[in-house]
Amino acid sequence: MRLTERVCVIGGGGLGYGLSSYYDCNVYALDAGSEIVVVDAGSGIEPERLFRRLEEDGLPENKVSKLLLTHAHADHAGGAAAWKRRYGVEVAASAATADMVASGDEIRTSLAAARASGTYPPSYRLVPCPVDRIARAGETVAAGDLTLQVVAAPGHSFDMVCYYCPELKALFAGDAVFAEGKLAVLGTPDFSMGDYRATIAALAGLDVRELYPGHGPALAVGGNEAIAAAERRFRRGEPPLSIV
Known part of the structure; x- marks a missing residue:
């Protein structure tokens, strides 16, 4: 489903667009001209729905070149092996994400606990996938005629990064x-409210028009306002509003 001239959402589950497996995060495809960049992989359950x-959306398969992971939680990274195959x-992923995804670590990704609580099917497993590039905060990933800046964003998970495209004023925010x-x-165990507070303050300093979150609706305009609303609640000492 095309959201803007450059960005399509090709997946999303129970907390998103309902386009693919119930267990998927929002999965985005960024048209960078000569190549297509996918942001987050989904869970790996029924990945062919994403591929279709x-x-x-008219995106040529032969241009799909990069997969950028925001963090290692299974709904975002579990499908990485399927995309690579x-x-x-x-x-590309942060160093911490890369370590967990490459080893299929179900403890540090919180998958084992989530599966035990019924969040995922009993048979679901995190399929290991090698990571080719470490996405370090402050570095830039070149993609066709666009660039994506890596922004450290711990809080929801300690390994989280976002990807900011200055040409589009677009933030691929993960969770x-x-x-x-x-x-x-x-x-x-990988959640930190203190880190979350610092992350939101840092994101509030970016010029964000388009906001592409890991769940729920994307915003083609007004991204700054959404970030500012979260930042105001922290400044006022109010508890954050949560999607879960």
Whole structure:
């Protein structure tokens, strides 16, 4: 589903667009001209539904070149191996995400606990996937005629990064911030409210028009306002609004 001239959402589950597996995060395809960049991989459950969306949105498979992961939670990274197997993509992630995804670490990604609580099917497993590039905060990923700046964004998880495209004023936010200034507050060991507060303050300093979160609706305009709403609640000492 095309959101803007450059950005399509090709996946999203129970907390998103309902385009693919219930267990998927929002999965975005960024048209960078000579190549297509996918942001987050989904869960890896029924990945062919994501692949079909590329064709339906008129995105040539032979241009799919990069997969950028925001963090290692299974709904975002569990499908990385399927993307690599199908398209031979270059997978990029933070160093911490890369370690967990490459090893299929179900403890540090909180998958084992989530599966035990019924969040995921009993048979679901995190399929390991090698990561080709470490996305370090402050570095830039070149993609066709666009660039994507890596922004450290711990809080929801310690390994989170966002990707900011200055040419589009677009933030691919993962689970850092959502429409209406909502956050994703968890009780998992990798969650930190203190880190979350610092991340939202840092994101508020970016010039964000388009906001592409990991769940819920994307915003083609008004991204700054959503981030500012989250930042105001922290400044006032109010508890954040959470999507979960």
